[in-house]
Amino acid sequence: MLQRFFAALRAHYGMTVFVLYLCAFGIAFVGTFTLPLISIFMVLLSIFLLVPAVLLGDAIGALSRRTTRPYLRRGVCPQCREQQGPAWEPPVYRCAFCQAAFDPTGDPHEPDDSASRPQGQANLATNDAG
Ligand SMILES: [Zn+2]
Numbered sequence: 001m002l003q004r005f006f007a008a009l010r011a012h013y014g015m016t017v018f019v020l021y022l023c024a025f026g027i028a029f030v031g032t033f034t035l036p037l038i039s040i041f042m043v044l045l046s047i048f049l050l051v052p053a054v055l056l057g058d059a060i061g062a063l064s065r066r067t068t069r070p071y072l073r074r075g076v077c078p079q080c081r082e083q084q085g086p087a088w089e090p091p092v093y094r095c096a097f098c099q100a101a102f103d104p105t106g107d108p109h110e111p112d113d114s115a116s117r118p119q120g121q122a123n124l125a126t127n128d129a130g
Pocket of ligand 1: 077078079080081082095096097098099100
């Protein structure tokens with residue numbers, strides 16, 4: 001329960017902060033013509049709120065990792081709650097049922113770019129050159 005809450009909060013945190021800043025921009029833009037002091041105050045506030053926003057995101061990430069790791073230790077998928085078989089091993093915990101992947105730290109596993117690129121494109125480029 002707590003793990004799902006923090007995972008969802010973490011997944012949507014960046015977009016939520018972005019939308020909040022966009023709304024603040026709209027208020028500041030209108031304030032430019034009506035009350036310029038509001039715009040100046042909001043510009044200064046936005047700069048000083050960046051650090052707490054990043055720190056809050058880091059704290060949410062840490063809580064999400066902390067609540068995910070017990071599931072990985074028990075061999076249960078944090079996303080679909082299915083008990084995993086013997087294939088559930090580090091360095092990447094990949095669920096056999098929902099294909100969700102997690103790092104041992106509890107972070108959702110993100111494959112690097114070279115692994116996700118289709119092999120055929122690289123071969124085509126070398127064939128054209130030669
Ligand atoms: Zn799963």
